[in-house]
Amino acid sequence: MSTKGEYDCIVIGAGVMGSFTAYQLAKNSKKTLLLEQFILPHTRGSSHGQTRIIRKAYDQDFYTHLMEECCELWAQLEEEAGVKLYRQTGLLVMGPETSQSYQLFKSTLQKNKVPMVVLTHDNFTQHIPHIKLAEGDGAVVDLTAGILYADRALKIVQRQFQKLGGVIRDKEMVVNIKPGPVVTVSTYAGVYQAKSVVITAGAWANRLLTPTGLHLPLEVVKINVCYWREKVPRSHGTNERFPCFILTEGKESKEHIYGVPSDEYPGLVKICYHMGSETDPDQRDRQTDRSDIDILQRYIVRCLPGLIPEPAVVESCMYTLTPDRHFVVDCHPSYSNIVIGAGFSGHGFKFGPVIGKLLCELSLGQVPSYDLSLFRITRFQAKPKSAL
Numbered sequence: 001m002s003t004k005g006e007y008d009c010i011v012i013g014a015g016v017m018g019s020f021t022a023y024q025l026a027k028n029s030k031k032t033l034l035l036e037q038f039i040l041p042h043t044r045g046s047s048h049g050q051t052r053i054i055r056k057a058y059d060q061d062f063y064t065h066l067m068e069e070c071c072e073l074w075a076q077l078e079e080e081a082g083v084k085l086y087r088q089t090g091l092l093v094m095g096p097e098t099s100q101s102y103q104l105f106k107s108t109l110q111k112n113k114v115p116m117v118v119l120t121h122d123n124f125t126q127h128i129p130h131i132k133l134a135e136g137d138g139a140v141v142d143l144t145a146g147i148l149y150a151d152r153a154l155k156i157v158q159r160q161f162q163k164l165g166g167v168i169r170d171k172e173m174v175v176n177i178k179p180g181p182v183v184t185v186s187t188y189a190g191v192y193q194a195k196s197v198v199i200t201a202g203a204w205a206n207r208l209l210t211p212t213g214l215h216l217p218l219e220v221v222k223i224n225v226c227y228w229r230e231k232v233p234r235s236h237g238t239n240e241r242f243p244c245f246i247l248t249e250g251k252e253s254k255e256h257i258y259g260v261p262s263d264e265y266p267g268l269v270k271i272c273y274h275m276g277s278e279t280d281p282d283q284r285d286r287q288t289d290r291s292d293i294d295i296l297q298r299y300i301v302r303c304l305p306g307l308i309p310e311p312a313v314v315e316s317c318m319y320t321l322t323p324d325r326h327f328v329v330d331c332h333p334s335y336s337n338i339v340i341g342a343g344f345s346g347h348g349f350k351f352g353p354v355i356g357k358l359l360c361e362l363s364l365g366q367v368p369s370y371d372l373s374l375f376r377i378t379r380f381q382a383k384p385k386s387a388l
């Protein structure tokens with residue numbers, strides 16, 4: 001097949017990470033092609049759905065620092081496009097007062113002077129009447145947090161990319177990547193060449209990396225995205241000041257449980273478990289494990305009595321997990337002009353604009369704006385066993 005086009009950069013995968021990377025490259029006047037295997041928009045990856053939580057509350061300073069610039073980048077995009085992408089709701093963080101995870105969330109907020117409120121058992125119900133705070137749990141509210149309108153954001157960033165001259169080709173699955181000073185990318189429809197390539201293929205990352213001789217320790221899990229009906233209509237919405245929330249750990253589980261007010265579907269509150277069961281991204285719905293839904297039901301019965309403890313709607317999404325749950329944002333160890341953004345471990349959406357900026361910098365051979373040690377591929381390499 002003859003070469004169909006030559007670009008400064010080709011970005012593979014038009015989820016949130018690939019779309020923001022392509023947009024940044026086009027902003028830097030680079031001739032950029034964004035390739036996507038499915039017809040856009042689609043619901044087969046990790047970036048679909050109407051809402052995501054954006055928060056500065058984290059258990060590690062680095063993410064809170066990244067969020068400072070990232071919030072500005074979200075606001076810039078809103079202004080540039082004239083579209084609202086964010087709604088402030090606050091994020092209630094709950095967890096056992098003595099647990100490490102809860103304390104890390106609280107101290108990161110305090111250390112970084114994020115506007116916040118600490119609630120006590122005495123005043124909790126007055127502020128958050130719909131949730132029962134468990135005995136022994138602490139509660140803080142990250143006042144800066146809120147909802148991102150995810151589907152809308154994806155559409156807008158892709159539109160802005162095209163306005164800047166960027167090219168999107170959907171329904172073009174990449175089937176091979178041939179490294180070299182000029183990288184050759186083959187799809188079923190054609191062959192393209194570019195000075196650099198960025199791989200942002202979500203759950204399919206390892207399939208694309210195989211021809212380049214790299215395999216990352218990524219685990220793909222299916223998430224049951226559950227929506228729970230309010231017993232009293234319009235009681236748990238953003239207008240009723242029901243916040244987004246995270247329970248760091250609880251009686252039911254060691255993983256987070258998180259919730260979003262009834263905003264996207266009237267009368268339905270999104271509450272999910274921050275873990276799922278392993279799946280093949282091409283056969284996602286063959287994974288039918290519902291043990292996460294049992295956990296959520298028990299939690300809702302115990303702490304959210306205003307909701308019917310049977311999900312009214314269950315949709316599907318995927319997480320691509322790294323062993324330490326930190327992202328991969330790095331150059332390929334053997335080819336510096338192949339850049340990888342992967343393993344966003346179920347918490348990447350909010351960082352889309354800043355990750356796009358970093359992947360763009362790496363693909364242009366620039367020094368990245370942040371120290372990316374936490375996101376390096378070398379952290380997965382086998383460490384020598386300590387002497388006994």
Ligand SMILES: Cc1cc2nc3c(=O)[nH]c(=O)nc-3n(C[C@H](O)[C@H](O)[C@H](O)COP(=O)(O)OP(=O)(O)OC[C@H]3O[C@@H](n4cnc5c(N)ncnc54)[C@H](O)[C@@H]3O)c2cc1C
Pocket residue numbers: 012013014015016017018035036037038044045046047048051052053054172173174175200201202203204205208223225272317318319341342343344345346347348349350351
């Ligand atoms: C239920 C759920 C809730 C979440 N909640 C939050 C939240 O509240 N806050 C938050 O910050 N994050 C959240 N996340 C995480 C966040 O959504 C993900 O980290 C993020 O969307 C990952 O984006 P991505 O671009 O890496 O992957 P994807 O969106 O999956 O994009 C990868 C793209 O690559 C394409 N692709 C793959 N292979 C090829 C190929 N060979 N050729 C061409 N294209 C290819 C795929 O089709 C896909 O479109 C949540 C995730 C889920 C599933």
